[in-house]
Amino acid sequence: MDNIVILLLCLFLGYFLQRIKIFPENAYVALNHLIIYICLPALALLYMPQVEISTQMLFPLFVVYLLFAGGFIFINIIGKIFKFDRATIGALVLICGFANTSFVGFPLLTMLFGEGSLKTGIIIDQAGSFIAVTTLGIITASYYSSSQPSGKVIIKKILQFPPFYSFLIGLMIRLLNIHVPPLIQDIFKKLGSPIFFLALISVGMQLSFNFSGIKFSGIFWGLFYKLIFGPLLIFILYIYIFGGKGEVVQISIIESAMGPMVTAAILASNYNLNPKLVGVVTGLGIILSFGTVLLWYQVIKFI
Secondary structure, eight states: OHHHHHHHHHHHHHHHHHHHTOSOTTHHHHHHHHIIIIIHHHHHHHHGGGOOOOGGGHHHHHHHHHHHHHHHHHHHHHHHHHTOOHHHHHHHHHHHHSBOTTTTHHHHHHHHHOGGGHHHHHIIIIIIIIHHHHHHHHHHHHHHTOSSOOHHHHHHHHHTOHHHHHHHHHHHHHHTTOOOOHHHHHHHHHHHTTHHHHHHHHHHHHOOSOOTTSOHHHHHHHHHIIIIIHHHHHHIIIIIISOOOSHHHHHHHHHHTSOBOHHHHHHHHHTTSOHHHHHHHHHHHHHHHHHHHHHHHHHHTTO
16 A cells, blocks of 8 residues: 555655746656666566566466557547547557556555465566567557658667667576576666656656646547456456456456556657646546556456
């Protein structure tokens, strides 16, 4: 529960700082750069070598990619119906296609299932969310931030994204089974750990309850997918299509129902994909998810 209190406090702190105007209006950009160039690369180098590959990973691993694929299709259809611009579609795909599986997910899993649930939660977050956001997330952000996207432009933007190199290095360390000394791991952990606080403060600085200039349809449909339709899609696939049972499947469904992923929100803002909408949907989504996750928990208790 301490993490949940800290999460809400950081969101409020960011919102408070931008309201009293002691920092420049775009101060969140500096925080985003710290996250992109220091914290994310450190976390990639810390977690990638620790990923365990086994058949037990399939349900928790694929929930991330199924949720993102569903979000990509859903948001693009809604975007065409309501005539969203490219930046809005890209922003919603990123912040609603990825769930906050660690900073929000871990404390809620512990509260609902006990500490043993973190074994599954770590698979979802490290082998699923982190890899997906550093690959599919970068490709998505690059595609929608370009007025005339091409393979060359997307590849160039991926190569300009520092966490991508860290991801490749971490993957090589894992495949070659190279031992990383505890001292080095501790350094990566300390460099990466501020991401949660910096990211939440950054999102809070962009949070606004002045909805002028933002289409309500974008907020509504983004949150509808993230909190209701996306988890429902995973629920139907895992229970009725794949015939999944047990706590691992339940945890996978609950993780899919978590609020928007803060790292994906930072990525969207860094690529200038409708930052104002990103702040509103991410902030509201995280706050509302505390209630909707508990509702989904009541549903899965009966399967």
